[in-house]
Amino acid sequence: MRAVVQRVSQATVAVDGRTVGAIGRGLLVLVGVTHADGRPQAEWLGRKIAGLRIFEDAAGKMNLALADVGGSVLVVSQFTLYGDARRGRRPGFSAAARPEQAKPLIACFCEQLRQEGLPVATGQFQAIMQVALVNDGPVTLWLDTAETP
Numbered sequence: 336m337r338a339v340v341q342r343v344s345q346a347t348v349a350v351d352g353r354t355v356g357a358i359g360r361g362l363l364v365l366v367g368v369t370h371a372d373g374r375p376q377a378e379w380l381g382r383k384i385a386g387l388r389i390f391e392d393a394a395g396k397m398n399l400a401l402a403d404v405g406g407s408v409l410v411v412s413q414f415t416l417y418g419d420a421r422r423g424r425r426p427g428f429s430a431a432a433r434p435e436q437a438k439p440l441i442a443c444f445c446e447q448l449r450q451e452g453l454p455v456a457t458g459q460f461q462a463i464m465q466v467a468l469v470n471d472g473p474v475t476l477w478l479d480t481a482e483t484p
Contacts (some may be wrong), residue, residue, distance in 0.1 A: 367431060
């Protein structure tokens with residue numbers, strides 16, 4: 336699984352002009368699934384993101400995690416994270432998992448975040464979504480379960 340994690344002061348996701356997910360302070364997570372992914376990757380990614388210490392403490396150092404600051408997570412599925420644009424001008428998406436594999440793993444990832452005690456809002460799987468955010472910092476990280484130690 337791949338995730339782009341953005342620290343935000345607020346974020347929303349809308350479908351057909353209707354807001355389906357919104358958070359205040361927290362993390363916007365764009366997440367994609369590939370063929371080799373399963374529950375272990377979804378659970379690891381959820382634990383990893385919940386524990387990331389990327390919020391500033393009183394001394395201005397990134398020392399606090401989501402739970403420490405009362406933050407929330409907005410999860411938006413994003414198959415295009417597995418787009419390959421190395422050749423030609425049109426990306427290929429053959430590395431992205433099919434919806435029947437990806438949807439339950441996105442749900443598992445969200446459930447892991449909830450088990451970590453975090454409020455979770457989501458986009459709508461397979462919908463055309465409009466995502467709006469105020470990136471705080473800016474702080475943006477890339478995580479890939481294929482690159483775990």
